[in-house]
Amino acid sequence: MTAPGLHHYLVISALLFCLGLFGVIVRRNILIIYMCLELMLNAANLALVSFSRFNNNLDGQVMVFFIITVAAAEVAVGLALIVALYRRRQTTDVHDLTTMKL
């Protein structure tokens, strides 16, 4: 097993990203979909950090830092939406939530 180079990390992040995407497409519970979104976000973070590590500047890591804060904000608003949605429709199954009008 060779020392982990940049491409190893990138492959891992690609796989993680595809896992997240697969989750979003297949799963039916909106919360799970939301988690998979987080998964995809973290995949992106991993790629950024590995690039900053191998290209020898820290911008990548600052970028990740910002991404994390944005992700946090996003989760907050997202979950609030899901709660409101659940309170109105009493379901979290994606197939029931097909009309824009609540």
Next chain:
Amino acid sequence: MNDALPWPILFLPLIAAVLITLFTQKRNGLSAALSVGAIAISFVISVILFVNAGEAAFESKINWLTVGALNIDFGMRIDSLSLLMLLIVTGVGSMIHIYSVGYMHGDPSFSRFFACLSFFTFSMLGVVLSNNFFEMFIFWELVGVSSYMLIGFWYQKSSAANAAKKAFLTNRLGDFGFLLGIIMLWSITGGLGFATLPKPGTTATVVGLLIFCGAVGKSAQFPLHVWLPDAMEGPTPVSALIHAATMVAAGVFMLCRVFDVFSLDALTVIAWTGGVTALMAALIAVQQNDIKRILAYSTLSQLGYMVMAVGLGGPPQAMFHLTTHAFFKALLFLAAGSVIHGLTNEQDIWKMGALKKKMPVTFWTFLAGTLALCGVWPLSGFYSKDSILAEAFKSGHLALFGLGVVVAILTTFYMFRLFFVVFLGKEKSQAAGHAHESPKVMTLPLVVLALMSCVGGLIGIEPFVGKQFGMTESHETLAIIAPFVHAPVAAFAGLAAVMVGFLAAMSLYAKAQTDPLPAKLQGLAILLRDKFYFDELYARIIALTQDALASVADFLDRWIIGGLMVRGTQGTTELVGRAVRFVQSGNLQFYAFSFAAGVAVVLYLVLYR
């Protein structure tokens, strides 16, 4: 002074027609006076012109339309040919105008009749006086329209309306050929006058034949003859004026006017068309029972004679026969009219009989007309028909000569059949019983026309017209016996034909109460009575071509263009709209999937191709 004269001749009837339609619709007397006055003055002026007509033919014209190389004049051309035709049209026309004052008395649209009559006279004079092809075509169509209005005068009668439509459309067919001929002539020679001659060759023959089409349409020659018998739906003076004396003669006049346009083989075609029409019409006339239809078919056959004469290279003979024919045929029609008038609109000859005593004037004038038509020796018909037969014999067309003689026999046969059944024998219905003689205003023209048809052969019409066509031989011998001296064969053949016809008619019809002929030759008689089924044939041809084509076009228009292209585009856009709507289904997973699929495709395209 001379060249200003023809203009009033032409425009007086038009002014009369316009005045009647616009102002004097209500006052019958005034409109009759206007119309008769107009044609009478024209007749007087044409007599003046005839009297001091010098040798030179003169023209006066104004420019009607000139664009690029197309310049069309509107002019008058006076020469012996048009002078003769002027005299016929205005002379016989006046007789008929006077006659119809009596005949149409009491008709609700009396003044409209006279307006149409004057308009017809205007267009007929236009044809006679025009000096170039295009102007002649204009008046050709106007004559067609006026005959349409006159035939369809009693438009309430659906049969009259159909007959009018049929007449006009058949004339239009003829005009189609005529206009094409004019366009071709113009494109070859660049000019439209009668003097412009195309270089001899196949195109010249084609042009000649196309122009002949016009005459075929107007003079009801063989293929386009179906409209003339139906044109009898119009009032009798109309039949007399249009379908005996003037309009149908326009075709023959036109052939004579443009005679040098025709190449030799065009002339043979013309001769044979004339011959075939003459024979066919005479055959049909034998089995007709309506008095006016018999006269109509006899006109057809006489016209065939004239066209044959032109085809044989003899415009003077044709014009001579045309003149004499105008007199006695107008006479016959008017006499028939007075018979119908007397028997209160009865037209079937088998319901008449023994009118000799009740209508003496009509009887004698009718007899004179019949004798003239059959070609009995001293009367005008003999001289004109004989000159045609002599021309045929002299120029070696023996087949046509034989055909002419056969037609002469048939003519005498059906005319005397008519004469015996109508005037002699016993009354065949009570209407015939209390028939009464027509009033003076109707019988006077009969007498005048009877005189003209007796003396017409001797007043030298042929030489008068002949000098324009290079006829030079002078007549030393007395005019009355000239034919026997010059062309004895033709003269005696003619007389023999008359005798044969007369004997056959007398034996069959002198005492006949019903028509014996169908018993003798069943199949042929029915064929003749139904006019060789031309009408049904044409109806089917039209149904086949015109209506079928029209319905195909309508189908195409309605479905292909209307449906396919318009509704098609509308339909496809709607379809596309519905398809796109399906994508916006609101299903989250579907969106995610399409997103992923999109990314996959883009990545593949960008990275691997």
Next chain:
Amino acid sequence: MSPLPYIFCLPLLAALLIVVIPRNYKFVIRGISLLATFGSLVAAITMFCQFNGAPIMEGGFRFVQKISWVESLGINYYVGVDGINLGLILMGAAVAFAAVAVSNRIQTSEKEFYILLMVMIGGILGAFASLDLFCFYFFHELALVPTFIMIGVWGRGENKNFATFQITLYLSIGALLVLIGLIALWLSLPEGQRTFDIVALTEYFKDPAHRMGSGAQHLIFPLLLFGFGILVSLWPFHSWAPLGYGSAPTATAMLHAGVLKKFGLYGLIRIALPFMPDEVKSWMHILAYLCLGNILFCGLVAIRQRDLNLLIGNSSVAHMGFAFLGIASVSLIGITGTIMIMVAHGFLAALTFALSGYLYEQTGTLDMEKMGGLLRRLPFIGTVMIMAMLAGCGLPGFANFPGEAMVLFGSWNQFSLITVLAVWGALVIGGVYMLRAIRTIWHGDKAQPEYADAAGLWRKFPYALLLAGLLVFGCFPRLLTDPIKSSAEPLVRMAAGEGAKAVLIAPSDDVTTIRAATHLSK
């Protein structure tokens, strides 16, 4: 002040005036519109009479007025008259007056109707008078839009909506193509000469050095040809015409079929033909075959029609076929014939639609089978309609005949077979459906209830006016052909390109050309 601006400004001013008047003064509204159109008619007649005397400005135009509007783009209000649009404007004014006089039967919301009518009339007359491409197009749109609204709101018949939808779609596409063509034309000019002024353009394109690039020509000409073709119901794009006129109110049908449709032909003659000569040569054969479709196809369809308006609509499309044949022949005689037909057909279509409107109003139906033997009940309308229908099938004495004759004479050398079929279409097919219509409507012995004939001089005047137009130009065609000839000659010479000599004179090649030429020079 030359009479020209009065002709199209009066109706527009009337439209503005009517806006102010309250709705229930029906009589005042109608009075104003009658007055305005009568004024423009008088102005048109005076202009027609003074035409020969008037001073000739550059480009052979008279009564010229030029006020610059948008310098940067080269757009200016530029109006003028020459032989070609003289007859059209006179006919337009006459038809407009007759249309207003005839539309006294509109009961619902007259105010809007008359405003739209006035705008339409102003637009039509302005379009024919303007010598600036931009105004030319602007006035045409000004006239086109009210047509759609009028057919949509005041139309009649059961498929009115479909007809409105179709006519709007077709004409907007046509107008769009023309717009693209015009802009492409404007862009194809070199930087310095960019202008919308037609006179300057003709001057510019006159000398061969400025010949437009074949690439540009290759693109612009089809656009203009098919754009104008759609506006004038060229054969494959004609299905909007009969349907649209069938369900249009009388006034709109008269104005559109009679006058607005001629805009396309006028545009072709004025703009498309002279500016792109080499394109003309390659497209004219196609146009000839298409107009053959017009004449024969629509003629045959007309034979099968039962509805009177559809019959008239189809026959007017057939007449347009002749106009196109004249253009396709690209000869002086052909094009003069086309312009003559445009004027004659204007009077004819207006007259026939006015009469069919009257018939519809009296009998309540346009189905010819239900009518019959009407001549007894409606003698005046009957005689005028019979004369109009006979004029329709090309009877001499009416203006259509000289027009069609010139087109046939002009197009014989180019397309002899097509001319033969065109003559067949004109004389026989035209005769058949017109006479069949006369036979079923007027003659015959069907009992008909009591209908009120057009009594009184005032009621008869519009019909008499249009019939007079037909008869005057029918008997004295030189009134029209001389002005047309003198101003069409330069355009045809440009359109015909190199072979100007032979084409212009039109008869066949050999000796006749020289002899004919001497005719011309004499």
Next chain:
Amino acid sequence: MNALDYFFYLFAGLTLLCGLMVVVNPFSRNPVTSAMFLVLMMVSLSGLYVTLHAFFLAAVQILVYAGAVMVLFLFVIMLLDLKEEEHRKIKLATLFLGALSVGSIAFILVKLLGNARLVSDAPSAEGSTIELGLKLFRQYTLPFEIVSLLLLVAMMGAILLSKKEIK
């Protein structure tokens, strides 16, 4: 291959496994289990950051992500007290199509990134807190302020959205 390298493979494997568990949860349909696996995934990810010498980020990852975000998730799941989802049949079509498209993306990315070679192969950036802080407050001060504003907006949004339902 020194000891650190083994840690990479360990953490990478762990991350992928937990990620898979979040998505395809064989144990139970209850979202809580997926949330738990997500937390595990976060932790293993921060381990990966450590192998990349991004120590500050590793800490932040655990603190913010695993700590705050996942807690929020669990909080919401508990709030909605989701019962076991009734077992709806898995629509094979979506499963297959999803797998197909994601598989093709994964295949392309892995094939591509697999042979991505860096020019200079010397990994050298040290992600200690000091450098990161210096960079953050020197070069990226403006984005830093904007992010704080973003958080404020997020908070207000969340409050407004989850207020009692206004009829």
